[in-house]
Amino acid sequence: MFHKETGFMLAKLSNGQWASDSINKIEWKGPFTEGSKWTYLFCVMQDVPGLIELMGGKDNFIKKLNKNFDENHYVHANEPGHHYIYLYDYAGQPWKTQEKIWEHSFKNYKNTPDGLIENDDCGQMSAWLLFSSIGFYPVCPGSGEYAIGVPLFPKITLNLPAPYNHKITIKALGLSNVNKYIKRVIMDGKPISKPFLAHHEFVKCNELVFEMTNQPAKWGTQ
Numbered sequence: 001m002f003h004k005e006t007g008f009m010l011a012k013l014s015n016g017q018w019a020s021d022s023i024n025k026i027e028w029k030g031p032f033t034e035g036s037k038w039t040y041l042f043c044v045m046q047d048v049p050g051l052i053e054l055m056g057g058k059d060n061f062i063k064k065l066n067k068n069f070d071e072n073h074y075v076h077a078n079e080p081g082h083h084y085i086y087l088y089d090y091a092g093q094p095w096k097t098q099e100k101i102w103e104h105s106f107k108n109y110k111n112t113p114d115g116l117i118e119n120d121d122c123g124q125m126s127a128w129l130l131f132s133s134i135g136f137y138p139v140c141p142g143s144g145e146y147a148i149g150v151p152l153f154p155k156i157t158l159n160l161p162a163p164y165n166h167k168i169t170i171k172a173l174g175l176s177n178v179n180k181y182i183k184r185v186i187m188d189g190k191p192i193s194k195p196f197l198a199h200h201e202f203v204k205c206n207e208l209v210f211e212m213t214n215q216p217a218k219w220g221t222q
Contacts, residue, residue: 002054007064008037035080038073045083045140048090058091065091069100076108077118082128083139086147089195095181095216097195098150101132102180105152134158134170135210136197146202148195148220150182151175151210164203174212182220183213195220 003010003018011019011031019031032040041064044051052061065087068074074081085104088096108117109129116125131137134156136146151172158168185192186209187201202208 006037007041007055009040009043010037035078036073038068039078039081042068042084042087043080046143048087048139052091061091062088062093076104077125079121079124079128082124083137083147086137086139086149089147089220092221094148094195094220097147098181099216101149101152102177105129105132135172135208144199146197146199148182148185148192148197150180150212160203166206168202168205168208170208170210172210172212175210176212178214179212181213181216182210183217184211184219185209186211193220 001009001012013019042051052058055061055064065084068084074084076082085100086097088094088100109115118125120126128137131146132149133152135151136148138145139147151170154172154175156170158170160166160168187197188205188207
């Protein structure tokens with residue numbers, strides 16, 4: 001539950017009191033399972049706007065999210081946090097999502113026999129890389145919405161099975177280690193102004209084009 005004084009999701013006892021060890025510790029101990037109070041703070045995938053409001057608005061949310069990464073509370077090997085990188089989309093700073101996708105893709109995945117940083121639990125480590133490589137990610141699976149990240153390849157072709165039975169081409173124009181920011185996104189000739197894709201629209205499209213640039217752009221903040 002949300003503890004207003006500390007600004008974290010903490011544990012409550014059956015008598016209604018807060019568990020003291022969850023308030024004072026940030027380690028993976030006490031009432032937290034496979035995580036800490038930093039891990040559980042951002043695990044509200046079903047209502048990110050509500051979480052942002054609960055934490056005092058976008059500015060406060062960004063500060064806490066920055067601190068999560070800057071102080072190394074984010075551990076990519078721990079799958080419950082895989083959506084954190086995409087949360088900048090919801091708070092008006094999609095370029096930070098783009099930066100961190102590049103950073104953590106190449107840091108945590110290698111083209112070697114032991115190329116995964118950790119166990120591929122239920123295939124999630126691989127699923128994160130596959131989704132992130134094609135340019136978007138299901139922060140809340142089943143919602144019908146994808147948060148846009150940034151493609152890692154200049155061209156990708158998806159072969160959709162029935163009932164769609166067609167190909168979708170994803171292009172990243174000008175993509176490079178320097179041009180890792182999105183300038184514009186176009187789906188079948190129609191510009192996309194927000195950093196989100198609707199599943200029902202995407203599966204019907206033929207082409208998704210990312211125009212890349214070498215510096216953070218205002219795309220997605222309108």
